[in-house]
Amino acid sequence: MKHYRRMSMRKNLWRALILAFLLAPNPAPVRAQTMQSDWPCKQVRVPEIALASVWTGPSIESERKRWRDDPAVSELVAKIAPRRTPLEEAERRIDDFAKAGGNDKSRMTLLFAALYEKMNDERRDVVNGLDRFGGRLKEMAEKTRQETQSFYELQNQKPVDPEAVRKAAEALQWRVRLFDEQRKMVSYVCESPALIEQRFGALARRIISKME
Template structure:
């Protein structure tokens, strides 16, 4: 097989694999690169059975200590065992206002982590657009290379330059494509931690 054939076969393979790695997307979500369904918002209904959050959502930032705790709990680098201990300490310090304070704490955790998930989903959209753009540029550069190779007489220097550029593009595309599975796990990891924190906060109410 010629160098040209190998290059074009590789291009076809990685672009086909990239397309196959993506599930069919709902209308209006053409850039989503993940197999997982695109869900930008965290759902409260499935994890929270406590008091309504309307008032708490408006005021949780007013308490600097509570806001700092929300930030610490929401960070994935804070181990869940440590987070659970912090929630227990917070509940014990709340006294007769335990239920109200824990509701406000949960509202803060939800608000902050929902913003985080939304930002991650929007970032994945941008990642998907970047992949599609890179694939399109690779196709265009392939057509350029084919045109140069079909010229009579051929220009070896121009062919080499176009071939080198295309190979660099394909390597870059492949590196980015390999990241899809990893980055697409981020929304689920946020959701899992949010659910665990919700359970810990509700248990502290009992």
């Protein structure tokens, strides 16, 4: 049993060392790394939806400022922007709105501007949240490195205090497990900005199709 516990302790210790090594700051200069040091995703950090990728019409700046003054547009955007609303239902609501207004181009432009403003704000909030999440991961990685170093120093003390080593090993295992659980979330949460943008693209194309 003691042999098994020692093996388990070593396994988790090596796991901690590997994770700490992988997340250690790169000492080599990276020219593109400006303000993205806390960004946890492999995707490039893009805080806003590229409007030009969907909209080729005139400026919508005035519509972006006044769409909240239109109750019907505000209500519709509140229903179709959230991802909890199925895409098919959101598209149907756009069709109904266009039909009720006789496909009026100015109204559809207002709706487009409202949807962009709403979903762009949501995407920006998610990106900022990912920055904070990445910062917490870095802090956790640093604490793991520190506890690993402390564990080694405790092991190398003469004479060795078995009880202190045991407690330090358990604390380190807990730290590694907690960090590993958070790290596994990265690939999932990093998909959120792209999902928001994809949904906006689909709904934007539906709106534009009613203006042709």
